[in-house]
Amino acid sequence: MAHDPSARPSTPPTTQASTSPFDRQQRMSGIKKVIAVSSGKGGVGKSTVAANLALALGQKHRVGLLDADIYGPSVPRLFGALHQKPTINSEQKITPIERLGLKLMSIGFLVEEETAVVWRGPMLFKAMDQFLRDVDWGPLDFLIIDLPPGTGDVQLTLAQKVALSGAVAVTTPQNLALADVKKAIDMWKRVQVPLLGVVENMAYFVNPTTQERIQMFPKGELESYLAREKLRKLAEIPLNPAVSLASEMGIPIMGSHPTSFEARAFLKMAEDLAELM
Ligand SMILES: Nc1ncnc2c1ncn2[C@@H]1O[C@H](COP(=O)(O)OP(=O)(O)O)[C@@H](O)[C@H]1O
Numbered sequence: 001m002a003h004d005p006s007a008r009p010s011t012p013p014t015t016q017a018s019t020s021p022f023d024r025q026q027r028m029s030g031i032k033k034v035i036a037v038s039s040g041k042g043g044v045g046k047s048t049v050a051a052n053l054a055l056a057l058g059q060k061h062r063v064g065l066l067d068a069d070i071y072g073p074s075v076p077r078l079f080g081a082l083h084q085k086p087t088i089n090s091e092q093k094i095t096p097i098e099r100l101g102l103k104l105m106s107i108g109f110l111v112e113e114e115t116a117v118v119w120r121g122p123m124l125f126k127a128m129d130q131f132l133r134d135v136d137w138g139p140l141d142f143l144i145i146d147l148p149p150g151t152g153d154v155q156l157t158l159a160q161k162v163a164l165s166g167a168v169a170v171t172t173p174q175n176l177a178l179a180d181v182k183k184a185i186d187m188w189k190r191v192q193v194p195l196l197g198v199v200e201n202m203a204y205f206v207n208p209t210t211q212e213r214i215q216m217f218p219k220g221e222l223e224s225y226l227a228r229e230k231l232r233k234l235a236e237i238p239l240n241p242a243v244s245l246a247s248e249m250g251i252p253i254m255g256s257h258p259t260s261f262e263a264r265a266f267l268k269m270a271e272d273l274a275e276l277m
């Protein structure tokens with residue numbers, strides 16, 4: 001599926017063309033594809049997937065990772081860059097932090113971890129705006145955006161401001177998580193952003209002694225939902241302590257164990273996505 005964001009209808013079905021926020025959508029100059037990573041719930045591994053996908057794509061492409069989870073930024077910690085401060089260049093643009101070949105930007109680089117939590121609408125919008133306009137990403141093949149969970153202001157602002165090439169939704173297998181990811185998928189439909197596919201994270205656990213697969217979270221109706229909606233499953237990532245340990249150490253598993261099963265799953269996902277877009 002080759003998707004050209006500029007080909008998206010400029011008139012959404014329910015609003016007048018002249019006042020539509022989607023008319024203000026801009027392509028971010030120098031960035032070929034922008035992919036949003038979303039989820040219904042927090043804690044399902046959205047940041048883990050965003051970081052490892054960015055690293056996997058980074059093997060063959062120029063990639064940036066924007067942490068738009070204003071309320072719970074993870075990128076500084078995931079990349080062992082908690083105390084890094086971005087600099088401002090001669091053109092008054094913010095220079096992203098570079099790690100493992102990726103360009104990184106996060107509210108966590110700019111304010112203390114506790115500060116952004118008390119922000120309200122206008123400040124949130126301003127921060128998002130800055131991230132989209134005032135960061136010197138340089139030429140990129142892919143910008144991955146790690147969104148906050150759910151379908152709130154940040155997601156909608158983004159859909160209005162940036163011509164997203166597509167979105168990825170992350171969920172865990174059980175119906176409790178699926179119920180919420182459906183809402184996220186529905187949101188992308190409403191704002192006419194192509195849903196590239198779904199990542200099933202913590203899909204199962206492999207007992208290291210017996211190699212037996214254990215269903216830590218019960219299998220819900222994810223498969224039948226995907227089939228019914230004709231949605232692609234982009235990857236199935238097992239629950240593996242090595243994944244979270246790598247993140248704790250500040251080098252996501254794609255960087256620390258590039259030949260692991262999980263890293264190979266992220267690589268395959270990156271290849272499929274690059275081909276799909
Ligand atoms: N496949 C996995 N196996 C083991 N731990 C995981 C896996 N995916 C995520 N985690 C861990 O679960 C926690 C939540 O993941 P995170 O990516 O921060 O979720 P979110 O961004 O959706 O809130 C983190 O500690 C992370 O390391």
Ligand SMILES: [Mg+2]
Nearest residue numbers: 046047069074
């Ligand atoms: Mg997160």
